[in-house]
Amino acid sequence: MSYTVAKGNQMVDPDDVAPADGVVDLRSDTVTRPSEEMRRAMAAAAVGDDVYGEDPTVNLLQKRAAEMFGKEAALFVPTGCMGNLICIKIWTHHGSEVICEERSHVNLYELASMSAIAGCMPRATRGGDDGILTWKQIEAVVRPKIYYDSQTALVCLENTSNMTGGTVYPTERVNDICDHAHALGLKVHLDGARIFNAAVALGDDVARMTQKVDSVMFCLSKGLGAPVGSMIAGSKEFIERARIYRKMFGGGMRQVGVLAAAGMIALEKSPSRLHEDHENASRLAQGIAAIPGLQIDPASVKSNIVIFDCTGSGMNAVELCDALHGKGVWAQDTALYSVRMVTHWNVNRAGIEKALVELQSVAGKKVGRSA
Ligand SMILES: Cc1ncc(COP(=O)(O)O)c(C=O)c1O
Numbered sequence: 001m002s003y004t005v006a007k008g009n010q011m012v013d014p015d016d017v018a019p020a021d022g023v024v025d026l027r028s029d030t031v032t033r034p035s036e037e038m039r040r041a042m043a044a045a046a047v048g049d050d051v052y053g054e055d056p057t058v059n060l061l062q063k064r065a066a067e068m069f070g071k072e073a074a075l076f077v078p079t080g081c082m083g084n085l086i087c088i089k090i091w092t093h094h095g096s097e098v099i100c101e102e103r104s105h106v107n108l109y110e111l112a113s114m115s116a117i118a119g120c121m122p123r124a125t126r127g128g129d130d131g132i133l134t135w136k137q138i139e140a141v142v143r144p145k146i147y148y149d150s151q152t153a154l155v156c157l158e159n160t161s162n163m164t165g166g167t168v169y170p171t172e173r174v175n176d177i178c179d180h181a182h183a184l185g186l187k188v189h190l191d192g193a194r195i196f197n198a199a200v201a202l203g204d205d206v207a208r209m210t211q212k213v214d215s216v217m218f219c220l221s222k223g224l225g226a227p228v229g230s231m232i233a234g235s236k237e238f239i240e241r242a243r244i245y246r247k248m249f250g251g252g253m254r255q256v257g258v259l260a261a262a263g264m265i266a267l268e269k270s271p272s273r274l275h276e277d278h279e280n281a282s283r284l285a286q287g288i289a290a291i292p293g294l295q296i297d298p299a300s301v302k303s304n305i306v307i308f309d310c311t312g313s314g315m316n317a318v319e320l321c322d323a324l325h326g327k328g329v330w331a332q333d334t335a336l337y338s339v340r341m342v343t344h345w346n347v348n349r350a351g352i353e354k355a356l357v358e359l360q361s362v363a364g365k366k367v368g369r370s371a
Contacts, residue, residue, distance in 0.1 A: 026341035038262035045261035057257030070207030073239035083217035091187040094119030096153035103163040131164030166305030178212035224266035277304040287356035
């Protein structure tokens, strides 16, 4: 049996994976390439053995991340998935339940690691069209404290919420959920893979936004543009435990300052330009809304993720993405008739306009033919 590296048209020949010049790659903000400044910093990074805690660049990055999030400590981890898993593992026992949104990354795209490795059941619930949970929705699925029921241990939130189009948790909502969860003895973990996008959308500060959560994971390798790496932050004691699980899960790296150096630039410099990605996403959504056969409410786009429906185009999402791919615009099918485009620093406004022209030519043509 063989596996594809991605769904649909994104399964590519290994010799053909890098986008050629002029390709507008909107599949995800994970495709960003490190800037020249990052590459220079990586080459010049002071390094040591991080398993011994001796890598000065990693230590600096961890200190800075903790400061920015107003937490006692932070830890560099290879990936967002590992970061989430470490946090889930720490806050739960085998047999615990984890409440999360139905379309959340921890529920759908982390290979059931919370079950396979942490031994937990996801208790997935639906947070309305925007995927943003309320305490009421969470409370409805908290298990009663009866010995023959598996017990809820953790609530996992995702901000921004990827698969519902980069929607954003208002800070008061996060605080309200934390207050209620804590009153019941539950912990709250935040998958903040794109927390800086959420901060830009809210005009808020990440420390304030995450003040009450017990742990937060965020990615350096998405909109912030670093090639590799995520961070988790929390109390000192929590991070000491996290270091142990990181090693157990195979994530103890050695002279990893070469990566942390890029991460440092991502953390310090990238947040201040994310508004450009949001403006591009907004322009993209407005353009898509004007194309016959494609459907999106531009007002629903709050950050850098644009998800639209292509039911009326006469093509399903894979067919549409295939047709676009042939024209140098790469998008991601996310459901049968749902396509995602994510803006990031390697696509400028001209790229967005090109994407719209090609979408119009591809979707418009089919609609014209079938009409
Ligand atoms: C919301 C969210 N959480 C977690 C992750 C996992 O990050 P990584 O790909 O670094 O494992 C992703 C990746 O796309 C994501 O979108």
